[in-house]
Amino acid sequence: MREPRFYTTSADYVYQDLRHRIITKQLKPGQRLPEVNIAVQMGVSRTPVREALRRLASEGLVSIIPNSGARLASPTQKEMENAYVLREHLECLAIRLAAERITERQLRRLEDSVLEEERAFYEKNMELYLEVNENFHRAIAEASGNRILAEYVENILARTNVYIVFYDPFYNIETNPSIPQHRAIIGALSEKSPEKAEALMREHLRFSMEDLQAPKDNPEF
Amino acid sequence: MREPRFYTTSADYVYQDLRHRIITKQLKPGQRLPEVNIAVQMGVSRTPVREALRRLASEGLVSIIPNSGARLASPTQKEMENAYVLREHLECLAIRLAAERITERQLRRLEDSVLEEERAFYEKNMELYLEVNENFHRAIAEASGNRILAEYVENILARTNVYIVFYDPFYNIETNPSIPQHRAIIGALSEKSPEKAEALMREHLRFSMEDLQAPKDNPEF
């Protein structure tokens, strides 16, 4: 039962599995997440479930009210826009730094990511696509040489990618122009041009944010 | 025994107390933090201690190795610089946004913070000073209107303030020019001038980062 991913502890397993369920829309925004419930479903005790929930809370994906419990986040449109504003700034900062110090090895890693993205694209594998997309952006953040910045980028990526799942029921992998945009970004990085890379990244992020809209059947809107 | 601050749960109490111990140098960078140890000292069981440690880990203040345990972070000089770079960008972004939408009420709150800072200054109360200083910066971040940005600023503030404690044994509250700088920032905000406010904030942060140096007696350096 515990196959999909690697994990070192039960808490980590629960964490990854919950994230998987969020990405695959098995869990809905605002839904309550009682500990026992999840524990029974995953065949573990409440303790690692608690830990996983709190970790998700620290990433902003669930909100926990003391003595009341956890529920999946149900971000407002404004919150999502705020998250994207922040993501844009963080990623643009990261890519400026990355453009000046990225190595050949790191560039190849980016190219591999794009190839994997194409594969996910042809297979119409939304989950894989999101994961590989995340890898691409994370790799750039790591190439910035600022590990703390990379952590923050990873965090905001996790949020926005979940928001994409929440907020864009029409998200269509077929019309997504990310792949050529990613290629252009790699080009700018290999030219070691911070300005160009940043401009392309900004355009890329604005583009992917643009067609997000509030979910249809969420009573809170 | 559980007086110093408000808390809703034991885990929260342990979290706050650990933070207090870090700020007051009762705990040293790199020090191991065994659960039982802390639990006994604080008169609670291991469970809430685990929770507090993991929360501190998510803020980058302690590092946890699975099956091995937690230890207090021992940031390198580079890590500290990286944190400050990030802090500068986040806070500058926040203050630009804040300058355009800050209310009278929020401005008064900032002025109150500075008054409290002066009080801590005269009392040479380092802990209170750090706390009030944090309040000032947090208040600006909240005035940005971007709640997620404010969360991130709060996080990086927590880090850098701990780094200050770790890294600057000479940190001298008497020669710290923060108070007039804070006043100048409030001035720019009340003028609703994003450019001026940002410039002052940047200068302020660079100034306070400048005289940080690696601790003397840390074997890892």
Next chain:
DNA sequence: TTTGTTTCCATTTCATGCAATCTTAGCACG
């Protein structure tokens, strides 16, 4: 000495029971 192996101990990780707390439903009252 160095390297490898085994045992033991410290510590984390997890499961579980119980107490504390919140939520909800039902009912009385204005």
Next chain:
DNA sequence: CGTGCTAAGATTGCATGAAATGGAAACAAA
């Protein structure tokens, strides 16, 4: 019809024992 109260049920918070893990010490072999 709405508001406030009460009791039952659901859920979290915490403590604690047991299992799993990792690392250090002790020892043996090269």
